[in-house]
Amino acid sequence: MPAAAENSGLSSATIFALSSGAPPAGVAVVRISGAAAGDALDRLTGRVRPEPRHAVLRTLIDPADGRALDRALLLWLPGPGSATGEDMAELHLHGGRAVTASVLSALAALPGLRPAEPGEFTRRAFETGRIDLNEAEALGDLLAAETESQRRNAMLLAGGALSRAIDGWQARVLMLSARLEADIDFSDEEDVAPLDPGFTAELAAMAGEVARWQGRAPVERLRDGVRIVLAGPPNAGKSTLLNVLTGREVAIVTPIAGTTRDLIEAPVAIGGIPFLLIDTAGLHDGQGDMVEAIGIERAAQAMAGADILLWLGEPGDAPLGAVRIGAQADRRVLDPAAYDLLVSAQEGEGIDALKAMLVDKAGRLLPGENEAALSARQRTALDRLGDALTLGQAEADPLLVAESLRLARAAIDALTGRAGTEEMLDGLFGRFCIGK
Structure with missing residues (x-):
């Protein structure tokens, strides 16, 4: 316990x-x-x-x-x-x-x-000991799941996808630790035998497995949604496009430039994938009041944190990596070659293609069919485990390698919850309903 x-x-x-x-x-x-x-x-x-x-x-x-x-x-x-x-x-x-x-x-x-x-x-x-902390967290996520991708990820973790990998690492680290401690205990303090190549190779193999898990997508994208930021100059059609993508009147739309002055966030599921759509204040170089200036600053911050950036301004002004959207295609003459996609929110032109593009791009940011996304807590503990295993490979002194294995065991305990604090556990299980 x-x-x-x-x-x-x-x-x-x-x-x-x-x-x-x-x-x-x-x-x-x-x-x-x-x-x-x-x-x-x-x-x-x-x-x-x-x-x-x-x-x-x-x-x-x-x-x-x-x-x-x-x-x-x-x-x-x-x-x-x-x-x-x-x-x-x-x-x-x-x-x-x-x-x-x-x-x-x-x-x-x-x-x-x-x-x-x-x-x-x-x-x-x-x-x-019927479940570990990762499986408990996954059960909470399963109860809260609202989209197919959230449900699938929670089922993978609740079914022990990560826990089985951790159990294997733990058994191997314990075996290596026992082997190393025995070598140290039965050797003269000034004549500890050097590590054999197989020992270091085993550490390297585990470090590689941990690194593959470290490369998994963050679960925050599944919980909160892939962040799609709509950006561009005033009156570029951002708010109208936001309303069409969400299927409801989230943002006020008027012909007056600068109607949107703060971030407007709207969650939506498209193709079973959760998205968080973020409308931003129109970007321009002119003088504005203090509120408009704050809105433009927040827009820039949102753009920097976007998973997918939809740029509705001039294609030549698009930030690197942005999807160049030729908006209001029903009433403007646009060069299709200059944009990634032409859309008309009013007429529905290109909207299905845009949704398909968003689902495709999000699919590359989210875990695959049989891959689990990881929480910030899990990623932090995996980083500690990976660092400890890497340190063990770099050291020649068996005593220092033994210390790296101790750090690895502590990281594994953090992953499973054996090193958790009462406050953290109270916060986790308090998310559940009474009968769970």
């Missing part, structure tokens, strides 16, 4: 919660986890506990007065082979409000039971 978990105090009681959607519903699933889960199940049925992992139909009774509460399907899931690693029971009730409320009330009256905190079921799975 992680050190932080030992002092959390969350695992002392048996917990219960409604783990399905709010009633009314066809079925309401109530989960119970902890040492008293089996006893609670016995008292609710007044009968012998069902066989593990066999669904049975039983009448639930209120232990306080013996009245029938519901006719429900029950599952008994003894630990450690359960979702939380503890003894668990599941009650599949009829999903009416009164039924659900009566069963939860009966559970609350049983000694040793209390309602679960947000994310406590998942936290217990983490504390008992």
